[in-house]
Amino acid sequence: MEKAKKNMTILEIFGWVLTLFVIFPVYIMIINSFKDRKEIFTSELSLPKALNFTYYVQAIQKMDFLTALGNSLFITVTSVVFIIVLSSMAAWVLERNKTTISNIIFYTLVATMLIPFQSVMIPLVQYLSKWQIPGTNFSLIDTRYGLIFMNIGFGIGMSTFLFHGFIKNVPLEMEEAATIDGCNKFQLFWRIVFPNLKPIIVTVAILNVISLWNDYLLPSLVLRSPNLRTIPLSTFFFFGEFTIEWNLALAGLVLTIIPVIIFYLFSQKYIIKGVMAGAIK
Amino acid sequence: MKKNSNTLTFWLFLIPSLFIFINVVIIPFILGIIYSFTDWDGFSFFGSKFVAFSNYLKVFRDQNFLSAFLLTFKYAIIMVIVSNIIGFSLALLVTRKMRTRNILRSIFFMPNLIGGLILGFIWQFIFTKLFVQLGTVLHASNIFFNWINDPNMAFWSIVIVSAWQMSGYVMIIYIAGLESINPDIIEASLIDGAGPVRRLFNIILPLTVPSFTISLFITLSNSFKQYDTNLSLTNGGPYGTTELLTMNIVQTAYKHNQYAIAQSKAVVFFVVIMAITLVQVYLTKKREVEM
Numbered sequence: 001m002e003k004a005k006k007n008m009t010i011l012e013i014f015g016w017v018l019t020l021f022v023i024f025p026v027y028i029m030i031i032n033s034f035k036d037r038k039e040i041f042t043s044e045l046s047l048p049k050a051l052n053f054t055y056y057v058q059a060i061q062k063m064d065f066l067t068a069l070g071n072s073l074f075i076t077v078t079s080v081v082f083i084i085v086l087s088s089m090a091a092w093v094l095e096r097n098k099t100t101i102s103n104i105i106f107y108t109l110v111a112t113m114l115i116p117f118q119s120v121m122i123p124l125v126q127y128l129s130k131w132q133i134p135g136t137n138f139s140l141i142d143t144r145y146g147l148i149f150m151n152i153g154f155g156i157g158m159s160t161f162l163f164h165g166f167i168k169n170v171p172l173e174m175e176e177a178a179t180i181d182g183c184n185k186f187q188l189f190w191r192i193v194f195p196n197l198k199p200i201i202v203t204v205a206i207l208n209v210i211s212l213w214n215d216y217l218l219p220s221l222v223l224r225s226p227n228l229r230t231i232p233l234s235t236f237f238f239f240g241e242f243t244i245e246w247n248l249a250l251a252g253l254v255l256t257i258i259p260v261i262i263f264y265l266f267s268q269k270y271i272i273k274g275v276m277a278g279a280i281k
Numbered sequence: 282m283k284k285n286s287n288t289l290t291f292w293l294f295l296i297p298s299l300f301i302f303i304n305v306v307i308i309p310f311i312l313g314i315i316y317s318f319t320d321w322d323g324f325s326f327f328g329s330k331f332v333a334f335s336n337y338l339k340v341f342r343d344q345n346f347l348s349a350f351l352l353t354f355k356y357a358i359i360m361v362i363v364s365n366i367i368g369f370s371l372a373l374l375v376t377r378k379m380r381t382r383n384i385l386r387s388i389f390f391m392p393n394l395i396g397g398l399i400l401g402f403i404w405q406f407i408f409t410k411l412f413v414q415l416g417t418v419l420h421a422s423n424i425f426f427n428w429i430n431d432p433n434m435a436f437w438s439i440v441i442v443s444a445w446q447m448s449g450y451v452m453i454i455y456i457a458g459l460e461s462i463n464p465d466i467i468e469a470s471l472i473d474g475a476g477p478v479r480r481l482f483n484i485i486l487p488l489t490v491p492s493f494t495i496s497l498f499i500t501l502s503n504s505f506k507q508y509d510t511n512l513s514l515t516n517g518g519p520y521g522t523t524e525l526l527t528m529n530i531v532q533t534a535y536k537h538n539q540y541a542i543a544q545s546k547a548v549v550f551f552v553v554i555m556a557i558t559l560v561q562v563y564l565t566k567k568r569e570v571e572m
Contacts (some may be wrong), residue, residue, distance in 0.1 A: 014377040018389045028411060029403050044411045090298040093291045105295070112306055116506055117550035118527050122534050122544050123316055124309035126323065153305020156298050185290040213395025216509050232398045239402055246406060253403055260394045270385045276457040279495055
């Protein structure tokens with residue numbers, strides 16, 4: 001018994017040594033973001049001589065960081081809310097009405113999850129750029145709502161699939177009781193069904209937030225105006241201009257991962273559970 | 282009467298999703314296949330001519346495409362092996378009964394929250410600056426030099442960064458698999474005197490085959506789709522030696538404006554990724570055991 005305990009401690013220490021591989025690059029990035037050019041050049045490993053926030057201030061301005069943060073938040077949150085509402089509604093009627101047509105729709109949604117984004121991206125942008133309303137500025141290209149529309153389209157397959165699997169295991173009794181009490185279908189869904197989906201809503205939300213927040217390829221094809229850039233886009237353009245000035249670039253990178261770290265600290269338990277639940281399905 | 286109202290709700294609940302989904306995924310997918318058989322210029326389809334398989338013939342004669350294709354294959358195979366071995370080992374480690382296992386899991390998973398684009402930039406600093414300095418300090422400039430500028434090592438730098446990221450994700454899948462093993466079975470094997478090695482190969486591995494099905498699928502398809510880290514870390518360089526498939530397609534379309542050819546490449550990409558993942562899922566599914 002004593003020996004088993006000792007072995008466990010050794011394993012645990014070994015685990016912590018391994019975390020250094022994860023922490024080290026982040027550590028290097030942070031310490032060098034405070035150094036001036038000469039200091040970076042002389043030593044990349046040493047701690048900075050002073051906590052100099054000049055490069056952070058410059059990076060915030062040059063990346064237009066606050067605008068990018070606002071765009072990323074708005075686009076991610078709105079897309080995820082729509083994905084949850086629309087795909088839970090779709091999954092519920094598909095699960096509760098077993099007809100040939102509902103099966104066809106469901107399996108089409110599932111099968112198309114296998115279509116890689118790369119094979120639809122070129123016609124997608126061309127096709128949706130044709131959507132115009134004469135006399136208005138309406139456009140799905142180079143607008144935030146256009147990107148949100150596409151995010152919903154790409155998120156709906158997987159999300160409907162996850163909701164469908166969950167609803168299958170929710171007993172029908174409660175829905176039947178509510179129908180007898182005179183609930184119509186809308187009340188039934190919003191008052192009885194939807195609140196019971198909480199665990200899977202968390203999973204769907206987390207999986208979509210992670211992929212949308214970090215998405216680069218689709219936004220890079222859809223958003224053209226600099227004031228619409230999301231965080232990955234503004235980082236990319238910022239890097240194009242300032243690669244030689246590493247201190248500035250590193251300060252910018254630290255800024256971009258701060259929101260992620262905050263999100264992770266508050267919801268890590270749900271994230272790990274959500275990814276687990278999402279992957280097993 | 283009831284039947285009618287049911288049908289009405291069915292469609293009311295479904296139509297918003299279907300409308301968006303059809304317009305974002307289905308129609309562009311079908312258009313893409315049609316475009317690949319024409320000389321479409323990327324703008325108006327009106328006036329494009331049917332050219333049968335001539336785009337596809339050009340695609341298979343495009344040296345850059347073929348080398349991107351082979352490189353992506355090599356990359357995917359290495360990634361599948363490396364990230365699954367690391368991910369599975371990490372999962373074995375953090376499913377042991379230790380006090381800090383939850384913190385360890387969180388740390389190993391963390392790189393997944395930082396997108397591939399930003400990770401690539403972070404590591405670019407390490408490979409181009411820190412490595413050069415380490416080479417001087419440690420007198421080991423044959424190991425530590427600027428990997429990004431080296432045609433051989435630039436490829437491996439992408440492998441390291443993406444394995445670093447993907448292993449934590451795969452670990453989570455294996456943790457779920459390992460934790461679902463009935464502890465009685467492990468207990469029984471202990472009583473029967475099975476050592477740790479036999480336990481791993483005769484009990485744990487066969488029982489976690491479903492997790493392997495999922496993990497191999499995810500690592501395989503994600504590696505084929507790799508773009509972000511490729512772009513931010515090496516940008517295909519030096520001299521185009523690290524250009525993976527997605528980057529080749531994006532460049533063909535948006536840099537060289539050869540939209541019909543790029544779309545044919547995208548269709549080939551789709552067919553290949555479908556074939557490979559379906560074969561993989563079929564092969565691993567066959568090995569799953571029912572308990």
